[in-house]
Amino acid sequence: MLAYIARRIVYVVPIVISVALVCFLLVHITPGDPLVAVLPADASQELAAQLRAAYGFDRPLPVQFGLWLLRALHGDLGNSIATGRPVLAEVLRAVGNTVTLAIAAAIIGFTMGILLGLIAGYFRETWIDKVATSFAIAGVSVPHYWLGMLLVIIFSVQLNWLPAVGAGPNGSNSWAWDWAHLKYLVLPAITTSVIPMGIVTRTVRALTGDILSQDFVEALRAKGLHERGVFRHVVKNAAPTALAVMGLQLGYMLGGSILIETVFSWPGSGFLLNSAIFQRDLPLLQGTILILALFFVFLNLLVDIAQAAIDPRIKRG
C-alpha cells in the first residue's frame, strides 16, 4: 500500500508542473502585453520598458517560468493589481467560503444521489425508477445558474423566506455556523448540489443494477441470505466506484463554483475569479486558477488512494 501511495505521489509531480505551466501561459495568451492593464494609456515607451524590466517580462519565457515557479513554491504568487495585497492570502481566504459551500452541497447532493440511485437500481424499469432517473437527468441538464435564479425568485422574492445574495448578515465576510449565516447557505448549496445529485444517482443506479444482476447475488439469495445481507454486498461492491465519482464531483464543485457564486454574490474563489477577470487583474486570475487546479489534482490523488485502500482488486504492485 505504501509503495502504491508513493508511486501515485510521484506521478503527481509532472502533472503539478504542467498545471503550473498552463497557469503561467494563461497570462501570455492574453492579447497584447500582460502589462496593458497596469499601464496608463498615455505611458511613454521608456516607462513601459522600465515596468517590463521590473516585472521581468523582458526575459525569455522559459526563464520567466522558472523564476515564477520558484517564487510560487515559496508561496509568493505576486500581488493583486486591484488591491495590492498578496494573491495567495486573497485566494486562501476566498477558498474557505467555497469549501463551506461545496461541503454543504456535497452533503445534500451525495445523500440524495445515493438514495435515489439505490432505489432506482433496486426497482429497475418500474415507475419509481423512472421518477428517480428523471430527477437525475433534470439535475445534469439544468443550467444551474438559472436554477439559482429560480430559487431566488421563489424563496426570496415571492415567499421572502431566505436571503437572495451574500454570505451573512450585513454583508458579513466571515463565516460562522449559526442560523443567521446558514440562512445564506441554503439556496446556493441546493443549487450547487443538483449536478452531483444527478451524476451520483446515475452512477449508483447503474452500479446497483449491475451488481444485482450478477450470479453471486443469485447464489447469496439461494443460500438464504436475508435482503439486508444482500444489500451489504451491493454497497461493498458499489462503494469504490461511487466514491471515485463523488470525489471527482467534489472537485468540480470546488473548481466550478464561479457561476453560482456570481448568482448569489457568494464571497468564494469563483467570485474572486470573476472580479479578477473583469478588472484584468492577471496575477490574481493566475493565482486563483493555480490554487483551484492544485486542489483538484490533490483531491484526485486522495480519491485514488482511498479507492485503492477499500478495493482490494486495484493492483498495488
Add this chain to the structure above:
Amino acid sequence: MSELPLSATADAALQAAPATKARGYWATVGRRIRRDKVSMACALVLLLIFLSAILAPWLGLDDPYKGSMIRRLRHIGTSGYPLGTDELGRDMLARLVYGGRLSLVIGILPVILAFGIGTSLGLVAGYVGGKLNTAIMRTIDVFYAFPSVLLAIAISGALGAGILNSIVSLTVVFVPQITRVAESVTTGVRNMDFVEAARASGAGPFTIMRVHILGNVLGAIFVYATSLISVSMILAAGLSFLGLGTKPPEPEWGLMLNTLRTAIYVNPWVAALPGAMIFAVSICFNLLSDGLRSAMDIRN
C-alpha cells in the same frame, strides 16, 4: 409499424434474399430509435427550436433589437407581447426565437470542432501507439487536471470576452475528453484480425485508419460527443451569462438571463424565460443522446 410474425419475416427474407442484403447496423439503430417515444419527442422539440431559429426573420416577429422606454418589463400574456418584454422594452418572444441562432451555434459548434480534432488525435494516438501515444495522451492529461468549468473560464477570462473566444475555450475543454474516448476505442480495435489482414494485404497506415478503424470507432465517439452537447450549451450560455461571451444587444439566452437578472424583483417569470430555453435544449440533447446510446447497444 406492424410486425410480421417471425416465420413470415424469415420466409420473406429468404425469398428476397438475392435482391436485398440483411438490414445494416445503422438501419437497425435508426429503426430502434424511431420506436423510442422519449427520443422522438425530444427530436421534435429540438427540430422546432432549430427551425424557428433558422426561419426567425420570416416568422413575422417583432424586431428583437427595437426597444421602447414606455413598455419595459411587460408581463407574460400582455396583448401584442405574448411572452412580455425585457428590461429595454424589447419583445421577449422575438428575442427568444432569434436568441436561438447564437445560443445554438456557440453551444454546438465547440462540440463539432472538438469531435473533429479529438477523433483525429485519438485515432492517431491509439493506432500508432508508442511514443506518439505517450506524447498526445500525457498532454491531454494536463487538461484533465482542471475542472472543465474552471478551464473554460480560465481560457475565456485570459483571452477576453467575445463569441470566438468562447467557442475556442469550449473547444479546448472538449478536445481532451473526446480524444480519450477515441484513443481507448481505437486501441480496442487496432489489434483485431481484420486490421491485421488489411496490413498484410499492403494497406498503408492512413488507409487502415480511414477505412478500417474509423468506421468501427466513429459510432462510439459520436454518441459520446452528443452527450457533451448538453454541457456545452450550459457552459456556452454560462460564459455569456458571466459577460465572457456574446456582447449586448445581441439576443442570446445566457446574456439575456444576465441582463434580466436585475428584473427578478419586478417581473420574475419573464426574467426566467431564457433559462427555460437553455434547459429545454440541454435536456432534449441529453435524452436523445441516452436514447441513441441504448439504440446502438444492439446486444440488449
